Amino acid sequence: MSEPILSLKKVNKKIGKKHLIKDLSFDVxxxxxxxxxxxxxxxxxxxxxxxxGLTNITSGEILxxxxxxxxxxxxxxxxxxxxxxxxxxxxxxxxxxNLIHFGRMSKNxxxxxxxxxxxxxxxxxxxxxxxxxxxLGMKQRLGIAQAMLHNPKILILDEPTNGxxxxxxxxxxxxxxxxxxxxxISILVSSHVLSEMELMCDRFAIIQKGELVQVExxxxxxxxxxxxxxxxxxxxxxxxxxxxxxxYPELSMEAQNNILRVIATKEQIGSFITLxxxxxxxxxxxxxxxxxxxxxxxxxxxxxVS
Amino acid sequence: xLLLKLIQNEWMKLFNRVGTYVMLGILVLGVGLTAVLxxxxxxxSSDLPSEEQWKQELVEANEGYELQEEEAFNYYLETIAVNxxxxxxxxxxxxxxxxxxxxxxxxxxxxxxxIQLIGVFVIIVGSSIVAHEFNKxxxxxxxxxxxxxxxxxxxxxxxxxxxGVFLLAVLFVLSFIIxxxxxxxxxxxxxxxxxxxxxxxxxxxxxxxxNYLASCVSILILTAMxxxxxxxxxxxxxxxxxxVMLLFIGSSITGILALFTDWAKYSVFAxxxxxxxxxxxxxxxxxxxxxxIVVLIVYLVLFLFLSFLFFxxxxxxx
Numbered sequence: 131m132s133e134p135i136l137s138l139k140k141v142n143k144k145i146g147k148k149h150l151i152k153d154l155s156f157d158v159x160x161x162x163x164x165x166x167x168x169x170x171x172x173x174x175x176x177x178x179x180x181x182x183g184l185t186n187i188t189s190g191e192i193l194x195x196x197x198x199x200x201x202x203x204x205x206x207x208x209x210x211x212x213x214x215x216x217x218x219x220x221x222x223x224x225x226x227x228n229l230i231h232f233g234r235m236s237k238n239x240x241x242x243x244x245x246x247x248x249x250x251x252x253x254x255x256x257x258x259x260x261x262x263x264x265x266l267g268m269k270q271r272l273g274i275a276q277a278m279l280h281n282p283k284i285l286i287l288d289e290p291t292n293g294x295x296x297x298x299x300x301x302x303x304x305x306x307x308x309x310x311x312x313x314x315i316s317i318l319v320s321s322h323v324l325s326e327m328e329l330m331c332d333r334f335a336i337i338q339k340g341e342l343v344q345v346e347x348x349x350x351x352x353x354x355x356x357x358x359x360x361x362x363x364x365x366x367x368x369x370x371x372x373x374x375x376x377x378y379p380e381l382s383m384e385a386q387n388n389i390l391r392v393i394a395t396k397e398q399i400g401s402f403i404t405l406x407x408x409x410x411x412x413x414x415x416x417x418x419x420x421x422x423x424x425x426x427x428x429x430x431x432x433x434x435v436s
Numbered sequence: 437x438l439l440l441k442l443i444q445n446e447w448m449k450l451f452n453r454v455g456t457y458v459m460l461g462i463l464v465l466g467v468g469l470t471a472v473l474x475x476x477x478x479x480x481s482s483d484l485p486s487e488e489q490w491k492q493e494l495v496e497a498n499e500g501y502e503l504q505e506e507e508a509f510n511y512y513l514e515t516i517a518v519n520x521x522x523x524x525x526x527x528x529x530x531x532x533x534x535x536x537x538x539x540x541x542x543x544x545x546x547x548x549x550x551i552q553l554i555g556v557f558v559i560i561v562g563s564s565i566v567a568h569e570f571n572k573x574x575x576x577x578x579x580x581x582x583x584x585x586x587x588x589x590x591x592x593x594x595x596x597x598x599x600g601v602f603l604l605a606v607l608f609v610l611s612f613i614i615x616x617x618x619x620x621x622x623x624x625x626x627x628x629x630x631x632x633x634x635x636x637x638x639x640x641x642x643x644x645x646x647n648y649l650a651s652c653v654s655i656l657i658l659t660a661m662x663x664x665x666x667x668x669x670x671x672x673x674x675x676x677x678x679x680v681m682l683l684f685i686g687s688s689i690t691g692i693l694a695l696f697t698d699w700a701k702y703s704v705f706a707x708x709x710x711x712x713x714x715x716x717x718x719x720x721x722x723x724x725x726x727x728x729i730v731v732l733i734v735y736l737v738l739f740l741f742l743s744f745l746f747f748x749x750x751x752x753x754x
Contacts, residue, residue: 145751182580184752204582212580218573222452231448234441235581276577 133196135160135209135284135316136181141190143176143340150176151340153190158284158318163310165327165334166320167427173340174320175215178288181318182212195283211282213290217273221262225253225272228261229279236280247275251305267298271305278309284316285309291326303330324427336427359419360399362390365412373409374402388414438583442591443598446565450599455564459557463603464610466550471614474546478538478619490533494524510695511721519630519716526628526635537623540615541640545627547611548644551651554607555683558600558655562662563675565592566747570670579752589747593663593740600655604648629715643715650711657708657732658683660739667743694720707731 134157143151151173158164168174179185181192183199183206192199197206219228229247233239248254251271261269270290277285290306291299307330310317321327327334336343364370371385374392383392394402403413450456485493498521505517527534536542566589569575578588627643629636658679666675686705693700700706701720707728712718718728 179751179753182576184576184579186751204584207580208582210580214576214580216573218577220449220452220574221572222454223449227448227452231445232577232581234445235438235578235583280581 132160134158134193135195136318137193138177138181139191139193141177141180141192142188143173143180143185144188149340151180154337154340154342155190156335156342156345158316160283160316161310161314162332163306163317163319163330165331166318166337167324167327167334168320168322168337170322172337174322174337175288176340177337178212178214178286178318178320181286182210182214183207184214208280209283210286211277211280211284212286212288213270213273213277214286214288216292217266217269219261219269219272219276222260224258224260225264226257228272229276232276233279239279243279247278250278250309251275266293267295267301270294270298270302274305278315281313282315284318287317287319289321290319291321291323299326306330358393358395360392360394361417361419362392362399362402362406363388363414363416364390364406365414369409370406370411373406373411377405391419439587439591439594442583442587443595446591446595447598450561450565450595455560459560459603460606463550463553463557463606466553467547467607467610467614470547470550471543471618474538474543475618484533484535484537487531487533490535491528494528494534498524512691512694512719515632515717518633522630522633522635523628526630526637532626532628538619539621539623540612540619541644542623543615543619544608544611544644545640547607548647550607551604551647552683554600554603554651555655555658556680557603558596558659559662559679559683560676561599562593562596562659563666563679564672565596565666566663567666567670567672567675571672575752585748586744589667589744593659593743596659596663597656600659601652604651604655608648631715631717646711646714650709653710653732654708657704657736657739660736660743661704664739664743667747691719698722701727702731704731704735 136158138155138157141151141154142149154173154177166174166177176185180187181194181199183203187200192206194206195209197209199206219225220231223231225248226244229244233244245254248257251274253268253271253275256264256268261272264272274285274287274290277287285306287306291302294302303326306317306319309315319327319330333345333347335345362370365388367385367388367390370390371383374381374383374390378398381392381394383390392402399416403416406413501517501521501524505514505521526532569578579585627638627640629638629643661682662675662679665678666672669675682705686703687709690700690703690705693703694706698720701723706719706723709719710725710728713725713728718724
């Protein structure tokens with residue numbers, strides 16, 4: 131794999147006697163959407179604050195495109211575009227003036243760049259309205275526009291879907307996937323809402339109580355028994371269960387409402403359907419049960435979600 | 437240059453806020469109000485006391501000062517008595533009446549008290565320009581960019597000073613325009629002041645200019661103080677309340693302290709009125725212009741050092 135764009139190496143943060151972050155290490159590579167998961171209070175925001183230099187690192191190192199954020203702040207921060215927690219823009223300025231403001235703080239941001247960014251986040255039609263009149267979703271989009279102004283290599287977003295309605299969440303997700311792909315930008319996105327992350331991220335890290343629990347790919351499905359867990363929906367579940375148990379006594383299964391849960395291979399499922407249909411049981415649907423990110427998250431954190 | 441762009445940003449933010457226009461409005465209103473009051477209360481030349489009358493008044497006043505001079509237990513009261521007598525004698529000798537027709541210079545002289553108002557506004561801006569970013573959370577977006585924290589804070593400090601100078605310019609120009617239209621240029625334009633019983637005659641214009649220049653200095657110090665309080669405590673309200681309070685009672689407290697101890701001369705407020713060295717003489721015996729400048733620089737450096745120190749080291753956790 132290529133060089134990581136963001137690299138955390140044994141990062142620690144202590145405030146007084148509190149040990150907020152313990153030996154946290156992970157890498158984010160170019161072009162990937164990296165999820166940063168954890169229950170509330172796990173240390174996600176603290177970590178992000180250290181990455182963007184808002185908070186000092188007690189020990190360890192954070193490298194952004196090879197530059198240490200604590201020793202070589204300027205060269206490191208140049209590569210970052212960020213929203214930390216809420217997308218706080220100046221409410222008394224218009225959307226365009228907000229972008230002009232942040233554009234002036236970076237080199238080579240032209241009027242055209244600002245216009246382009248406004249169009250990309252679909253705020254072109256309200257660019258001369260004050261931000262105080264914007265909805266949260268609009269503020270969030272403007273936040274992303276300001277973070278992207280200077281064409282950073284990595285975008286860091288802290289809970290970007292917080293407080294958005296389902297349509298807003300979907301819009302945000304599509305937009306992030308799009309820019310990751312089209313502009314080849316890496317995105318580090320933190321969240322405690324797991325179902326969203328699953329649809330958005332390539333890889334993710336889970337932290338709990340300031341410690342890394344695991345890093346894995348979203349598409350990871352190594353556990354066989356889970357891959358073979360199926361749900362069969364039928365019209366008469368009691369009858370179906372009796373028929374199945376007569377024919378396959380070694381199978382473990384549970385009946386519940388109109389659902390039969392079995393662990394079986396693809397081939398076996400085929401013969402089940404034939405069997406049940408021949409006994410005049412109607413099979414509505416068969417679903418292969420996937421382990422969701424949420425299941426893995428709960429597994430990794432031992433169910434300690436606050 | 438990045439710093440210039442940052443100042444441009446701060447200026448843009450300042451002038452997109454309602455409060456800034458309220459302050460400007462109050463200042464303009466103040467200038468208008470003094471003009472109206474003075475216009476309807478100005479003495480007609482026929483109403484002015486005759487030469488005999490005012491000379492008589494001054495002689496009587498001097499007798500009072502004579503008494504004060506003898507009984508004064510304090511340097512400050514004594515100097516006032518000595519200097520006032522000298523000025524009154526000068527008036528009698530040179531036939532300069534203390535009563536005069538209102539003209540643009542006397543109007544502008546009267547408006548000098550409005551500089552105090554500008555002091556309050558500058559404190560308000562200086563206190564909120566940092567604290568406001570913390571309250572709204574926008575400080576995070578400012579800091580996660582290539583500008584260093586020192587540059588950010590410097591741009592805010594310079595902007596506040598520029599705003600103070602801007603308000604002074606508004607006051608000066610507006611007073612001049614209104615004054616010259618309403619009151620004209622006729623009449624005496626001499627300002628008398630005395631140090632150690634020596635009277636100096638200056639043109640009013642020079643005196644007014646001196647006052648404005650000197651107030652730039654006190655605005656600089658006040659801004660630095662408000663700045664320090666707001667960066668250390670990150671509270672707009674505290675910074676405004678404390679600085680405005682010090683602005684108003686600081687010199688009184690210093691004056692009271694000066695009655696008892698010479699140490700009062702090290703108080704920042706004993707030194708901010710630099711124009712005293714050209715007009716009425718220092719607050720406390722033995723103070724010189726050089727001394728005041730050194731004291732002010734020490735305070736300025738201290739205030740700014742603490743502001744920058746706290747701003748740079750702090751973990752931003754909002």
